[in-house]
Amino acid sequence: SEKLLKVAASIPRDNLVSLGTCFGKFTKTQKFRLSVTALDFLAPYAKVGRGRPPCPCPMPGPQPLTCPGPLLQYKVWVKPGSEQSFLYGNHVLKSGLGRITENTAQYQGVVVYSMADVPLGFGVAAKSTQECRKVDPMAIVVFHQADVGEYVRSEDTLT
Numbered sequence: 001s002e003k004l005l006k007v008a009a010s011i012p013r014d015n016l017v018s019l020g021t022c023f024g025k026f027t028k029t030q031k032f033r034l035s036v037t038a039l040d041f042l043a044p045y046a047k048v049g050r051g052r053p054p055c056p057c058p059m060p061g062p063q064p065l066t067c068p069g070p071l072l073q074y075k076v077w078v079k080p081g082s083e084q085s086f087l088y089g090n091h092v093l094k095s096g097l098g099r100i101t102e103n104t105a106q107y108q109g110v111v112v113y114s115m116a117d118v119p120l121g122f123g124v125a126a127k128s129t130q131e132c133r134k135v136d137p138m139a140i141v142v143f144h145q146a147d148v149g150e151y152v153r154s155e156d157t158l159t
Contacts (some may be wrong), residue, residue: 036121036146042073043111043119074101074110074125076142083114086121087149092142094135104129110142121147 008016023038034042078086082096098115106128112120123142132141 034122034146036148036150039111039119039121039146039148042122043113074104074108075113076100076104076110076123076125077113077115077117078120080115083120086112086144087147089144089147089149091126091140091144092123093137094132094139094141095137097132097141100125100129100132100141102129106131112142112147119148121145121149 004020021037021041022035023041024032024034026032076092077098077100078092079096079098082092085096086092092112101110104110104125106125108125109122110125111122114120121144123145126140126143127135135141
C-alpha cells in the first residue's frame with residue numbers, strides 16, 4: 001500500500017530486506033507455491049468464464065484461432081457444510097461442491113468461494129467440469145493449496 005511505501009522510504013536501503021505482500025515461496029525443487037496472503041489479490045480477478053475469451057491483440061478483424069487470449073481464472077463454490085472442512089486444510093469433495101465455472105480444465109488453478117461469494121482460498125481442479133458431473137460423491141474435485149484458515153494455523157510462519 002501507499003502508506004507502507006512511505007514508511008519504508010525512511011529506512012536506509014542497506015537495512016531494508018523486503019517491502020510489500022508475500023505472494024508465496026519457492027520450494028527446494030524451485031517450484032513456486034502460492035501463499036494465502038495472495039488471496040486478496042487473486043480473488044477480484046477470478047471470473048466466471050463462458051465461451052472463448054476476447055482476443056487481447058490489437059489487430060482489426062476476426063480473432064485468430066491461435067491467439068491465447070487473456071489469462072482466465074476460475075471459481076469453485078463450496079456448500080456451507082464443506083466450508084469448515086476446506087478451512088481446516090482438506091480437499092473439496094464432489095459432495096461439498098456447490099458450483100464450478102463452466103469449462104474448467106483438469107489441473108486448472110481455481111479460487112474457492114463460499115456460496116455467499118466470500119473468497120476462502122485457492123486450489124487446483126482435480127477434475128474437469130464435465131468429469132465433476134459424473135464422479136462419485138466422495139471423489140476429490142479440488143486439491144487444497146491455501147485457505148484463510150492458515151492465518152490461524154500458521155500464524156508464526158506467514159510473513
